[in-house]
Amino acid sequence: MATFIANRLIRSVVVLFLVSVVTFTFIQLAPGGPFSADNSMRPRPPEIEAKLMAQYGLDRPPVEQYLRYMGNLLLKGELGPSLRQKDYTVNQLMFSRDFWANPMQTPVMISATLGLIAFVLAVGTGIPLGVVSALYRNKLPDHIAMFISTLGISIPNFVLGLLMILVFALTLGWLPVYGWGDSWKQMVMPVITLGTGGMALIARLTRASMLEVLGQDYVRTARSKGLSERVVMSRHALKNSLIPVVTVLGPLLAAWLTGTFLVELVFAVPGIGRFFVSAVTDRDYTLIMATILFYSVTLVLSNLAVDVLYGYLDPRIRFD
Amino acid sequence: MSSNTQPITGPIPAAVEEDVLKRPRTSLFQDTIRRLLRNKVATVSGLYILLIALAAILAPLITPYPYDETDYSNVLGKPNAEHIFGADELGRDVFSRLIFGSRVSLGVAFVGSLTAMLIGVLYGAVAGYLGGWIDDLMMRFVDLMYGFPVLLFVILVMLIIPPNSPPGLIMVGVFVSLGVVSWLGVSRLVRGQFLSLRQKEFVEAARATGATPWRIIWRHLLPNSLGPVIVWLTLQIPNLILTESTLSFIGLGVQEPLSSWGKMLSDGWRSMRSAPHMAVFPALAIMITMLAFNFFGDGLRDALDPTMRGRD
Numbered sequence: 001m002a003t004f005i006a007n008r009l010i011r012s013v014v015v016l017f018l019v020s021v022v023t024f025t026f027i028q029l030a031p032g033g034p035f036s037a038d039n040s041m042r043p044r045p046p047e048i049e050a051k052l053m054a055q056y057g058l059d060r061p062p063v064e065q066y067l068r069y070m071g072n073l074l075l076k077g078e079l080g081p082s083l084r085q086k087d088y089t090v091n092q093l094m095f096s097r098d099f100w101a102n103p104m105q106t107p108v109m110i111s112a113t114l115g116l117i118a119f120v121l122a123v124g125t126g127i128p129l130g131v132v133s134a135l136y137r138n139k140l141p142d143h144i145a146m147f148i149s150t151l152g153i154s155i156p157n158f159v160l161g162l163l164m165i166l167v168f169a170l171t172l173g174w175l176p177v178y179g180w181g182d183s184w185k186q187m188v189m190p191v192i193t194l195g196t197g198g199m200a201l202i203a204r205l206t207r208a209s210m211l212e213v214l215g216q217d218y219v220r221t222a223r224s225k226g227l228s229e230r231v232v233m234s235r236h237a238l239k240n241s242l243i244p245v246v247t248v249l250g251p252l253l254a255a256w257l258t259g260t261f262l263v264e265l266v267f268a269v270p271g272i273g274r275f276f277v278s279a280v281t282d283r284d285y286t287l288i289m290a291t292i293l294f295y296s297v298t299l300v301l302s303n304l305a306v307d308v309l310y311g312y313l314d315p316r317i318r319f320d
Numbered sequence: 321m322s323s324n325t326q327p328i329t330g331p332i333p334a335a336v337e338e339d340v341l342k343r344p345r346t347s348l349f350q351d352t353i354r355r356l357l358r359n360k361v362a363t364v365s366g367l368y369i370l371l372i373a374l375a376a377i378l379a380p381l382i383t384p385y386p387y388d389e390t391d392y393s394n395v396l397g398k399p400n401a402e403h404i405f406g407a408d409e410l411g412r413d414v415f416s417r418l419i420f421g422s423r424v425s426l427g428v429a430f431v432g433s434l435t436a437m438l439i440g441v442l443y444g445a446v447a448g449y450l451g452g453w454i455d456d457l458m459m460r461f462v463d464l465m466y467g468f469p470v471l472l473f474v475i476l477v478m479l480i481i482p483p484n485s486p487p488g489l490i491m492v493g494v495f496v497s498l499g500v501v502s503w504l505g506v507s508r509l510v511r512g513q514f515l516s517l518r519q520k521e522f523v524e525a526a527r528a529t530g531a532t533p534w535r536i537i538w539r540h541l542l543p544n545s546l547g548p549v550i551v552w553l554t555l556q557i558p559n560l561i562l563t564e565s566t567l568s569f570i571g572l573g574v575q576e577p578l579s580s581w582g583k584m585l586s587d588g589w590r591s592m593r594s595a596p597h598m599a600v601f602p603a604l605a606i607m608i609t610m611l612a613f614n615f616f617g618d619g620l621r622d623a624l625d626p627t628m629r630g631r632d
Binding site for chain 1: 480565569570593596600606607610611615618
């Protein structure tokens with residue numbers, strides 16, 4: 001198991017290196033820069049733009065810029081100054097100026113909290129829904145469960161969020177329209193909005209894979225050994241049918257932990273999701289690198305967790 | 321048909337006539353249609369899709385107002401006799417904008433999916449037909465692309481487009497980036513089909529009779545793997561409707577005065593307290609259309625292969 005994890009870790013480092021190079025290359029290719037004129041500001045004289053570029057070292061050769069950036073990141077943990085939000089470093093934008101003063105209210109932790117609760121909700125409802133569906137194949141519970149999950153897949157989360165605001169906040173007045181951190185009520189709608197799509201996806205996958213597994217010989221063997229239906233289901237069928245489900249959980253968890261732009265936008269949650277978009281539209285190079293690397297690291301770690309789970313679910317994978 | 325029945329003499333039992341003679345020979349295609357029509361949800365969804373596609377094509381003929389005509393006496397007007405879905409912040413008719421918006425939303429989805437399908441089928445076909453190390457190499461590339469999250473990739477592609485370029489160029493960017501990211505799934509699908517099909521006897525027979533590789537791909541392998549591809553297509557379209565509306569919602573999609581469902585939703589969101597109808601109708605349009613495509617796609621999959629119901 002240790003070599004298995006070590007193997008994956010080495011591969012992950014290579015992937016992260018590639019991601020950083022690709023992102024950096026895209027940034028170099030992108031027309032426009034953080035100091036060139038856009039709709040939101042007056043045109044800037046080219047000399048001043050050049051001076052600003054020089055001040056941040058953006059006039060240096062790309063390779064030198066890349067090495068300096070990675071050096072600062074790896075040796076000092078610094079993500080560099082934000083090019084568009086003056087007086088802020090990227091670290092301060094993402095972790096707030098003093099992380100330890102109130103860790104749960106920093107952008108990174110707000111996004112992570114929202115993502116994690118939604119994830120638990122999605123897994124906790126999606127898997128049972130899929131199992132029930134498979135056990136009652138083509139009967140009423142299956143039809144109901146599949147209708148719910150098709151609905152869940154079909155409603156984009158921002159549409160669901162807007163409709164929920166209209167109904168539960170503006171019409172019924174049960175829940176606050178937006179915000180985060182003042183009351184648990186503010187968490188209800190963002191969490192449901194985010195979790196629904198994942199729940200639907202997980203339910204469909206669980207059902208499909210459960211049906212596949214229920215037809216396998218080892219399930220028949222288990223039954224013919226006289227094991228109770230409950231044991232056959234939980235020990236033989238469910239455990240094996242979770243493998244394809246677990247596969248999608250890695251990327252899903254990573255995407256949700258690192259902030260979901262739309263849900264945070266709709267409910268005005270001050271997480272890091274917004275940086276993914278504003279960094280690109282502002283051409284804030286250091287913030288672009290930071291968001292993408294942060295996401296990739298989380299993705300790699302979640303996939304590692306998935307691989308370990310695989311090893312637990314299916315011992316054959318461990319010895320590959 | 322009739323040639324089969326000629327040797328039979330004397331009166332034909334009614335039951336046999338009903339069962340064997342009156343029932344035309346069914347091809348896989350006819351069989352699929354028959355099973356599809358039995359599925360009411362899928363049929364209704366299919367009709368809805370036809371209707372909305374027709375509405376998009378005939379938009380100028382059926383909308384009561386042009387999409388950009390402003391009526392300042394009706395700014396943020398609630399649904400009424402003049403504007404059945406109400407009017408927006410500039411007094412433009414929400415119903416008309418919705419119909420015109422479907423051109424963008426459905427157009428991007430159709431063109432994007434078809435492009436992705438062409439690329440994916442070609443790529444998957446080559447990989448699956450050739451097999452061996454070429455297949456290995458091509459599939460590793462697909463894996464690598466899979467590692468990139470879709471929306472992030474779209475954003476990266478949008479990075480290449482200059483920030484102040486005309487809306488047309490931005491739309492092209494949306495088309496291209498959506499096409500680029502969504503061919504991966506179908507290429508895997510086709511490759512898998514090809515790998516298993518090329519072992520079959522009928523392919524060997526074709527090769528033995530001297531058919532060229534191109535002919536084998538085109539006449540034997542492709543038609544036999546088309547079913548899953550069509551299902552993929554109908555399930556891919558709602559994905560692209562979603563992505564387009566997401567992009568428009570965050571302001572990276574179509575620009576004023578054009579409309580798309582995502583853009584209308586984002587406008588409506590801004591005026592949600594004073595004019596909820598501006599958000600409700602595009603939200604419903606997106607929701608119902610995505611549902612229809614998903615139900616139709618599911619139905620089509622079941623109809624093509626009834627044993628596979630619900631297995632992805």
